[in-house]
Amino acid sequence: MNKIKHPSKTLTVQEEGSGQRLDNYLSRVTKRQLPRSRIHHMIRSGEVRVNQGRCSASTKLTAGDRVRIPPFFAKEQQKHNPHPAIVAQFFKDIIYEDNSLLAINKPSGLACHGGSGISLGLIEHLRILRPQQKFLELAHRLDRDTSGIVLIAKKKSTLIALHTLFRDHEIDKRYLAIIEGKFRNSYQRINLPLSTKIHNNEKKAFIDKINGKESITEVFLLLRGNDYSLIEAHPLSGRTHQIRIHLSTIGHPILGDKKYNPTLTTKKLLLHAHRISFLHPLTNQTITLSSPIPKKFIMCAKKNHLKMFTNIDHRALLSTQQLVDMIESVRQ
Template structure:
């Protein structure tokens, strides 16, 4: 830290000097505006775009526009940006930190895969200071770039990928876009799912209600969406029936599996958004207290050609529900 930054702490302001940054292969390919937003923590986006428009940001001594993509070997000039320091955020609690560290299923120099516990958001926002990614960044400050490869709903447990290098992030995003990453989920649905129903092919459209709540519906104007299904086990207890299914999304849309199950007529139990309250209430007596959706397996090919398969064990709370239904 330079002398100006040390002196300015008494006044509550940070006065950084001009920064000259050599762009390497890890940061190459990013738009310059997105890169600046990431490294200039606490600086409003409007300010970032202003310094680009005014020509204060230079690449190889030349002015650039916000959509310029950084290249390996570029020399980026970042002007001094005065930022009033905010009160430091509270660190994530020891409980969530320990929970995430103990949930790591796989790690190498570029990738982390965790068995995300239900109830923990993948990122902060909407009143949540720390999610999975903020917690990992906090406990691993030595990592230059930790980024979510994909997302899971807060109440969904299971396999979640976090890239430790931007080169791997770009690679996996391309693999996901080309449907080359296999994601397999376990879901407990209401009723008796027919063995012959192996595909739900229905376009999905995001909607925002007046309350601000986001919901997804089947709509011809939506994006193409396909999910493959396989029956794993059926349960019958008195008049109640349920089916444990394996769901493999071919595409990756928001709430895809949840809405496709609803569309098929067999909504996921414990889903407070898409499943009728009376169905959820009846299955609480079997110990089901949350969404029964678990990302059980990931299959992918790493950049070096190595095939990787990762299994996430079903959490204890969901396993106990199945045991109760069996008995």
């Protein structure tokens, strides 16, 4: 496949780029010809400069900033066809939509965006399936193997507003997870500072009590079995892999977690972003969205005899009907 050389250039950030993360800005101005891994490498190595200074991928740009982009080679863009299974499921997975945003139930195994050997992620599928939509951007991300609700902005103003809500911790996110062992407490607050490192080209979190950032996760026990427990996790901060490393550190790793669970009793990561609540950026009304419990949870429950679970704690914000349905399906 032919490669095209793009010369270095310095761009002035316009108003529509104000408030955008540097990595997202670079992806947009290079017309998504570069994988995320390459963009992040260019930033880390100092090849990319903002106002002649070094920067990070999460640097927020403002109108008037000068961004230097080094020379790069990019493959001629191919026309990608969305996976047929994703196309068939696409409209079923949208759980909310209005003129400014949409929420979609991302399946496990689908990355939020392409890069690092992944040609099409969730956002690329959306753009291909909705060519008439001029603006579609991820407001946040889930790990590739985590399923659940992802918010997509359909307007630049909505994207900026959602980023502000996430930054100020004004978006309430709840996750379901099946973890190893008997979780003894009905409620536990985990406060362990985290840092990240790159190992074998993969980002990994670790406990860092000296230089780590404050990271807090609330854990509610929903169901307890002999060998496994179902919990709801409420992250009060938004660190990389926060829930996964916190649960692993206290001795209750998530089933199927290839990074933080050495036993790996199942191939699927049993972590699901099942509920999100926030003030709508335009209407200022509270929106609470929930997504169905994935079949993989039900299948794992049956396989691991979770019908033995007891001690349901209704203080956790789990849909009562979802919980009843899950328990009934396990008992069948």
